[in-house]
Ligand SMILES: Nc1ncnc2c1ncn2[C@@H]1O[C@H](COP(=O)(O)OP(=O)(O)O)[C@@H](O)[C@H]1O
């Protein structure tokens with residue numbers, strides 16, 4: 652991977668009448684990278700993509716894609732990019748082939764290579780045998796794959812995917828990611844995607860977490876999770892009250908949460924910590940569980956909120972831990 656930047660963004664701002672949707676974001680995307688914007692609904696992800704794709708005019712700041720300024724060189728930017736919108740944008744009453752043909756006209760793909768390009772991209776997403784079927788006979792996942800194929804028709808340097816697997820079931824999401832991963836192996840392409848699914852963000856080389864129009868952190872998924880401050884350990888013992896006191900005495904730096912059924916705390920390198928701990932702990936241990944922090948934990952740690960409302964139970968311990976940390980400070 653060449654280390655130069657293909658997307659450069661400086662202090663980009665987009666204001667609508669009474670909202671600042673994007674509030675001064677700066678970042679760079681390296682050539683060949685899969686870069687993600689992760690954040691809750693309304694964070695400003697689509698608005699950012701739309702400015703980078705020249706569909707919206709920035710209020711202030713600057714951005715370039717493939718070396719072209721998004722305000723001054725719109726045509727060159729458009730030729731450099733492929734775009735899959737958050738909302739479906741296929742014509743349901745046309746066949747897959749017709750949808751793709753229409754796109755080759757818009758993008759001025761030369762007539763003599765249209766056929767070859769179309770069969771190439773259909774093949775890429777495994778839809779060759781359904782090319783002549785009307786799109787309204789396709790499943791949600793097939794439609795999404797067709798949209799990705801369409802985004803690739805003119806060999807873009809950067810493929811923008813706005814919530815590529817929104818509304819699809821987890822199995823179909825994985826399927827789509829298999830295609831994207833495969834594509835990255837075969838083609839020199841940079842991917843910029845937005846998502847509010849943390850599992851999806853895990854596919855990125857680097858992630859910017861965006862909230863309320865601002866980037867609150869930017870790093871590799873691994874580093875972001877390391878920043879949470881350790882693995883989450885849940886301990887059940889014969890006598891949690893006694894265990895709590897011993898833990899507090901032995902590990903004065905660690906916040907220990909007393910939950911109704913267990914004790915919960917964070918420890919770096921949890922897998923190294925547990926064996927010794929079990930051997931030496933004076934209270935009888937009934938069970939001990941270790942959980943790696945997730946990107947949800949990262950978001951929660953930074954904002955005090957969850958990216959989405961589902962899965963709140965698994966996070967309640969961490970939330971308590973965070974609140975406790977705040978109270979002590
Ligand atoms: N055309 C528009 N006019 C007014 N407000 C908008 C418009 N587009 C987006 N917004 C607002 O900007 C904020 C960011 O929206 P959006 O970029 O779509 O977020 P995301 O894609 O992260 O869910 C939201 O508060 C949204 O309501």
Ligand SMILES: [Mg+2]
Pocket residue numbers: 696697698737813814
């Ligand atoms: Mg959006």
